[in-house]
Amino acid sequence: MQVIYLAGGCFWGVEKYLGLIPGVVSTAVGYANGRTKNPTYTDVCQNGAGHAETVKVAYDPLQLSLSFLLELFYDIIDPTSLNRQGPDFGTQYRTGIYYVAEADREIILDSIAKLQEKYTKPIRIEVKPLENFYPAEEYHQRYLDRNPGGYCHIGAGKFERARQAADESRK
Secondary structure (H helix, E strand, O other): OOOEEEEEEEEHHHHHHHHOOOOOEEEEEEEEOOOOOOHHHHHHOOOOOOOOEEEEEEOOOOOOOOHHHHHHHHHHOOOOOOOOOEEOOOOOHHHEEEEHHHHHHHHHHHHHHHHHHOOOOOOEEEEEEOOOOOOOOOOHHOOOHHHHOOOOOOOOHHHHHHHHHHHHHHO
């Protein structure tokens, strides 16, 4: 298994979307690359803890490449937006790719360069090694599975693309 940490706004929808992609083995929502230890949701949203709402993604590289996973991730974010996705704004909603394997850095930077070719505005995705990750409170885990009508900034059609990603990767 490989692990990557992806921040793309409110983590509820990002987790749901990524969890639907064939080859993703597990997901967990949490808080990454902030200044405090064991932050709470209140710390992250109101107390300036500096963390990004992030999804820990474990995936099988024999079924899903990191470059394709990132391509799918880019489909649900505005990569030119700073500290905002959909109606959510603040540093906790910044976009980021946090890696644990140094070999992933080049793949990430290459994918960002390809993504930049599609935009005139600069890409605002933070790319850094993972400094820390703290799992979010239990009520945040798989939130949209437990609350199907819950808030999500990702359009419903995107979830269908995630489900069919295995077919798309074979093209």
